Amino acid sequence: MKTIKRGSHDGIITLTTDFGTRDPYVASMKGVILSIAPDTTIIDITHEIEPFNVLQAAFILYRAVRWFPAETIHVAVVDPGVGSERRALAIKTNQCVLIGPDNGVLIPAAKYFGIIDVREIKKKFLDEISHTFHGRDIFAPAAANLSIGMKFEELGPTASNLRELDFGIIEWIDEELRAKILHVDRFGNLITNIPRKLYTEIASKETIMISTTRKTSKIKPAHSYFEGKPKELLILPGSGEFIEISCNKGSAAELLAVKPGDTFILRFGSSF
Structure with missing residues (x-):
């Protein structure tokens, strides 16, 4: 598999959401990414997660990410807590970067690869940040800027005590x-x-x-x-x-x- 070098212009960003495809939400995220990083390859893992089903999204992400090249950036937005005090996170692993809300959706995939660093995304990329669409206003621009070479540490302060999620016990x-x-x-x-x-x-x-x-x-x-x-x-x-x-x-x-x-x-x- 090809290894994507950080700072190159042919990086990969994947999207996993519960947005569906009938509304402009997914297209808006892609528009933001391509405006910042026009040579980025955007891959849709799925936009058909059941609304608000964080467990299902975590499972799909966990199953899919291992098949992507090293240094792919994965954005997951199944975010029933958008607009609340929940944090926006970026997790650097031994294989990839995962970006999304602090609701557990990133955790199984992150643990699969091994977590190196976690940042709360505090850097403001757009002039206006809505209370209801952090996928477009926070997560997409963070991913795009990383793909064109922004240092991971510039996203914000170190984050700990992440919200956990697992697939349950039998x-x-x-x-x-x-x-x-x-x-x-x-x-x-x-x-x-x-x-x-x-x-x-x-x-x-x-x-x-x-x-x-x-x-x-x-x-x-x-x-x-x-x-x-x-x-x-x-x-x-x-x-x-x-x-x-x-x-x-x-x-x-x-x-x-x-x-x-x-x-x-x-x-x-x-x-x-």
Whole structure:
């Protein structure tokens, strides 16, 4: 992979938001970035995070950032606390810079690479700063200025006591495993917080049932979607670090009536 040298004019800035694409918000951020750093490559990770869903945004960012070249700048704006006393942060890691609100959205990705330095963004880049659009007025110009060579330390003072966020714990008690849904992808696959390393043990169970607040169904261990009959629920090791609940040629999210952040129970046994 190409390494981007700080101060070059071909740097990469990524954007992750819950803004969607029907409004001018994303375009406004890109306009600010390109006005400051016209040769920057802007990559949209996604703008389809569920509104205000910080956990989902943190997960998407965590999964995506590792595939980018060194020194990429990642901006994440899922910010229900905009306009409050929450801080605007920039986190320098061993691989990249992460910029966004101090609500935990940056933390899993930052910890994945290892945190070197954290700054509260105090430097004012635009003449006017709104109370409701820090993505355009603070985060985008901070990223753009870093991409053209501004020193990281110039952003503001060192920040500590960051708001933490993790993907939750799983509880395995007797023949039940309680877990959480981190993300629902376009196909309705449920990405859970169950580590992939547990797949072999789970798949060895004679029978597996999944229970949500509205549905209970049997699921079949598999390694790929084609191994199930149409509309059959499957549990797979997935392509990342976490186990997935899927449905061959259907939506597991619709079948189980769940969304990101919901909890569920896997039950194991031979008496169902």
